[in-house]
Amino acid sequence: MSTSTKEIDLQEATRRDDVYNDINKVIDSLSNLPVFPSLVWVWCWDIIRNIYENNQWQDNKDNQYEEECIAKGLELKTIWDKFWEDSDKNGFTLEYGVDQLDEHIYDWLRDCDFLVSLDEAEDES
Numbered sequence: 427m428s429t430s431t432k433e434i435d436l437q438e439a440t441r442r443d444d445v446y447n448d449i450n451k452v453i454d455s456l457s458n459l460p461v462f463p464s465l466v467w468v469w470c471w472d473i474i475r476n477i478y479e480n481n482q483w484q485d486n487k488d489n490q491y492e493e494e495c496i497a498k499g500l501e502l503k504t505i506w507d508k509f510w511e512d513s514d515k516n517g518f519t520l521e522y523g524v525d526q527l528d529e530h531i532y533d534w535l536r537d538c539d540f541l542v543s544l545d546e547a548e549d550e551s
Contacts, residue, residue: 461513470518473531474509477541478502497542505540512538 434442456464483495509516516534520527535541
């Protein structure tokens with residue numbers, strides 16, 4: 427069996443080996459999560475956290491490109507609790523691709539009034 431590997435410097439080899447070790451730790455952690463399918467849970471929660479962190483009202487109120495924001499005063503833990511509660515009925519899956527999953531998550535956030543129009547958030551102030 428012949429495998430070709432290109433020559434890489436020590437720094438890149440160290441980085442490669444560190445990522446190898448880290449990614450195996452992540453897989454082990456995912457395998458031990460008491461939810462199924464764990465990768466979908468992690469993927470969805472990562473998307474939700476990203477939306478939460480990057481769409482706060484105070485950060486978007488003067489942004490002419492954004493039309494929605496996280497409801498003022500909403501805690502991330504509140505979203506987590508609802509995410510857990512709705513897990514059986516949400517049917518989040520990677521089966522149809524990440525774009526459809528993103529859209530499904532955005533719709534769920536809107537349905538729960540976690541993601542609101544900037545106009546609505548402005549009215550609350």
